Amino acid sequence: MAANLNTGFTAKQRADVVAGLNKVLADSYALYLKTHGYHWNVRGPNFQALHVLLEGQYTEQ
Numbered sequence: 001m002a003a004n005l006n007t008g009f010t011a012k013q014r015a016d017v018v019a020g021l022n023k024v025l026a027d028s029y030a031l032y033l034k035t036h037g038y039h040w041n042v043r044g045p046n047f048q049a050l051h052v053l054l055e056g057q058y059t060e061q
């Protein structure tokens with residue numbers, strides 16, 4: 001059973017925050033997946049440096 005907490009926010013404000021957080025979550029996950037994809041598919045003479053760099057980035061994400 002959920003507690004009835006008074007946060008000081010209206011229902012509209014809470015809905016706006018939820019919508020914003022949903023967008024941040026979706027964008028963050030898309031960036032994580034793209035970074036991981038580049039990590040897997042990097043080619044060329046800079047492979048090792050880029051592979052390590054991208055691994056560090058998706059790990060932090």
Ligand SMILES: [Fe+2]
Nearest residue numbers: 039040051055
């Ligand atoms: Fe790897």
